Amino acid sequence: xxxxxxxxxxxxxxxxxxxxxxxxxxxxxxxxxxxxxxxxxxxxxxxxxxxxxxxxxxxxxxxxxxxxxxxxxxxxxxxxxxxxxxxxxxxxxxxxxxxxxxxxxxxxxxxxxxxxxxxxxxxxxxxxxxxxxxxxxxxxxxxx
Amino acid sequence: xxxxxxxxxxxxxxxxxxxxxxxxxxxxxxxxxxxxxxxxxxxxxxxxxxxxxxxxxxxxxxxxxxxxxxxxxxxxxxxxxxxxxxxxxxxxxxxxxxxxxxxxxxxxxxxxxxxxxxxxxxxxxxxxxxxxxxxxxxxxxxxxxxxxxxxxxxxxxxxxxxxxxxxxxxxxxxxxxxxxxxxxxxxxxxxxxxxxxxxxxxxxxxxxxxxxxxxxxxxxxxxxxxxxxxxxxxxxxxxxxxxxxxxxxxxxxxxxxxxxxxxxxxxxxxxxxxxxxxxxxxxxxxxxxxxxxxxxxxxxxxxxxxxxxxxxxxxxxxxxxxxxxxxxxxxxxxxxxxxxxxxxxxxxxxxxxxxxxxxxxxxxxxxxxxxxxxxxxxxxxxxxxxxxxxxxxxxxxxxxxxxxxxxxxxxxxxxxxxxxxxxxxxxxxxxxxxxxxxxxxxxxxxxxxxxxxxxxxxxxxxxxxxxxxxxxxxxx
Numbered sequence: 288x289x290x291x292x293x294x295x296x297x298x299x300x301x302x303x304x305x306x307x308x309x310x311x312x313x314x315x316x317x318x319x320x321x322x323x324x325x326x327x328x329x330x331x332x333x334x335x336x337x338x339x340x341x342x343x344x345x346x347x348x349x350x351x352x353x354x355x356x357x358x359x360x361x362x363x364x365x366x367x368x369x370x371x372x373x374x375x376x377x378x379x380x381x382x383x384x385x386x387x388x389x390x391x392x393x394x395x396x397x398x399x400x401x402x403x404x405x406x407x408x409x410x411x412x413x414x415x416x417x418x419x420x421x422x423x424x425x426x427x428x429x430x431x
Numbered sequence: 432x433x434x435x436x437x438x439x440x441x442x443x444x445x446x447x448x449x450x451x452x453x454x455x456x457x458x459x460x461x462x463x464x465x466x467x468x469x470x471x472x473x474x475x476x477x478x479x480x481x482x483x484x485x486x487x488x489x490x491x492x493x494x495x496x497x498x499x500x501x502x503x504x505x506x507x508x509x510x511x512x513x514x515x516x517x518x519x520x521x522x523x524x525x526x527x528x529x530x531x532x533x534x535x536x537x538x539x540x541x542x543x544x545x546x547x548x549x550x551x552x553x554x555x556x557x558x559x560x561x562x563x564x565x566x567x568x569x570x571x572x573x574x575x576x577x578x579x580x581x582x583x584x585x586x587x588x589x590x591x592x593x594x595x596x597x598x599x600x601x602x603x604x605x606x607x608x609x610x611x612x613x614x615x616x617x618x619x620x621x622x623x624x625x626x627x628x629x630x631x632x633x634x635x636x637x638x639x640x641x642x643x644x645x646x647x648x649x650x651x652x653x654x655x656x657x658x659x660x661x662x663x664x665x666x667x668x669x670x671x672x673x674x675x676x677x678x679x680x681x682x683x684x685x686x687x688x689x690x691x692x693x694x695x696x697x698x699x700x701x702x703x704x705x706x707x708x709x710x711x712x713x714x715x716x717x718x719x720x721x722x723x724x725x726x727x728x729x730x731x732x733x734x735x736x737x738x739x740x741x742x743x744x745x746x747x748x749x750x751x752x753x754x755x756x757x758x759x760x761x762x763x764x765x766x767x768x769x770x771x772x773x774x775x776x777x778x779x780x781x782x783x784x785x786x787x788x789x790x791x792x793x794x795x796x797x798x799x800x801x802x803x804x805x806x807x808x809x810x811x812x813x814x815x816x817x818x819x820x821x822x823x824x825x826x827x828x829x830x831x832x833x834x835x836x837x838x839x840x841x842x843x844x845x846x847x848x849x850x851x852x853x854x855x856x857x858x859x860x861x862x863x864x865x866x867x868x869x870x871x872x873x874x875x876x877x878x879x880x881x882x883x884x885x886x887x888x889x890x891x892x893x894x895x896x897x898x899x900x901x902x903x904x905x906x907x
Contacts, residue, residue, distance in 0.1 A: 411696070
């Protein structure tokens with residue numbers, strides 16, 4: 288069972304929540320996966336354009352670990368900036384397992400809608416990055 | 432879980448004997464009913480833990496066990512450094528030293544009930560809770576280092592609490608061996624304004640009353656009487672702990688490869704205790720534990736301020752502070768000798784029996800208070816550690832009810848506002864920063880905590896002392 292919203296969805300896990308992103312490129316799948324994660328914090332993004340932006344980069348030892356590292360990097364930046372991110376301009380190096388780019392969103396103080404729950408961290412549980420049926424899928428379970 | 436896979440080996444004790452590359456048996460402590468409801472992943476994860484180097488006696492799961500990250504939640508395992516034992520991120524978890532503390536108020540239910548709405552409102556506005564909440568304490572990375580070394584002792588030295596509190600916190604409020612150099616700058620930056628915040632998810636601050644007493648002698652030692660009002664605080668090490676987990680997954684992942692430790696699940700990554708990586712992780716975990724102890728101490732101070740204002744007759748005295756996501760060095764009897772073991776408890780509460788020198792003198796006869804958090808609509812329990820628990824599980828017991836359904840299922844079934852209205856109808860006042868959070872934490876989304884506690888008691892892991900019922904709850 289899952290709930291899909293424009294390339295991203297959350298899925299069932301016993302105690303926590305799974306997040307999944309899809310896209311025609313790895314970058315799109317990673318960005319959609321990040322939106323799935325932030326949809327737990329923010330049910331509906333504001334209609335106004337993003338008002339803050341941060342550079343983001345991370346590396347890891349394989350593609351699944353990179354997806355987990357990417358989400359954790361975003362959570363750390365979100366904590367420090369007191370923000371929620373929704374738009375991403377990134378490039379992925381599939382050989383060095385590296386992500387580089389930027390994340391844009393809104394500061395929590397500027398969001399009028401009620402917030403959801405905090406995501407503590409992205410985990411390796413059910414972590415997967417694969418190309419199937421002509422699209423990229425990136426997923427894992429996040430600890431809430 | 433298919434009960435036929437297990438061999439019954441005692442009262443509420445089930446086992447998978449050693450097989451394949453398991454070094455010790457996998458043992459689950461639970462009633463037949465709880466085993467049947469339990470996720471089969473618990474057994475798979477427990478068997479993986481049983482295959483790690485240096486594990487002693489058994490890989491164990493408590494009655495509230497469910498599918499976790501590497502270790503099952505409710506998992507307990509001890510490792511001997513002298514036998515190549517390891518330390519694992521999965522055995523500690525992402526919220527290092529998440530735990531509960533309970534305070535006596537010196538008031539009865541009757542004395543509090545008329546002020547309950549006001550208390551709930553005041554606690555909700557005084558205690559930062561929910562996404563993005565920030566505390567009043569701002570700490571630069573250098574200042575935060577003092578917290579990571581000092582724990583609750585740091586908080587008391589800054590005026591957040593009383594020195595007597597420290598006697599009633601595990602490790603007397605300060606976990607030894609903490610080295611802030613083992614914690615990343617990122618972790619410290621994230622924690623900048625999070626000391627003194629509750630967080631969200633299943634964290635809470637609850638006003639409760641003692642509804643039933645099962646063991647009068649232990650209850651008396653803990654200061655518990657029927658109808659007495661207590662306050663419980665459930666939270667952890669906030670962003671710092673999460674970042675320690677995230678950072679060390681990478682470090683121990685590389686270490687596992689370096690030391691040729693076969694890893695069956697990525698979060699089970701580990702390093703020998705006696706390696707640079709293992710030592711570094713343990714130092715970081717000690718920092719995480721101190722951060723959580725300081726956090727709960729500051730929150731205690733905020734709660735005391737509220738009570739002082741609204742119910743000045745109250746005397747908030749700490750019963751005990753327990754952590755349920757830890758790795759600690761403890762001395763235990765194993766194979767006829769005293770051994771120094773690294774005991775991992777992931778979603779399990781330390782439950783030392785009578786006589787342990789780590790306990791405050793007041794509790795040495797009764798055993799350690801073991802605080803089991805339930806849901807905002809049902810009950811919580813206070814148990815006492817037992818001698819048999821020391822023998823069976825290294826002095827460990829369950830930590831809560833455990834979820835019966837996923838957060839998504841709960842969201843489909845309940846609306847936050849309706850959950851709060853139903854609880855209000857039962858006389859339980861809830862203030863929540865998030866209606867989504869309230870729905871996810873609906874009492875019906877959890878297993879019956881009484882069944883879990885009864886199984887813990889029957890298995891001999893800890894003794895039932897008292898049941899607490901909620902009066903008011905602040906949720907993140």
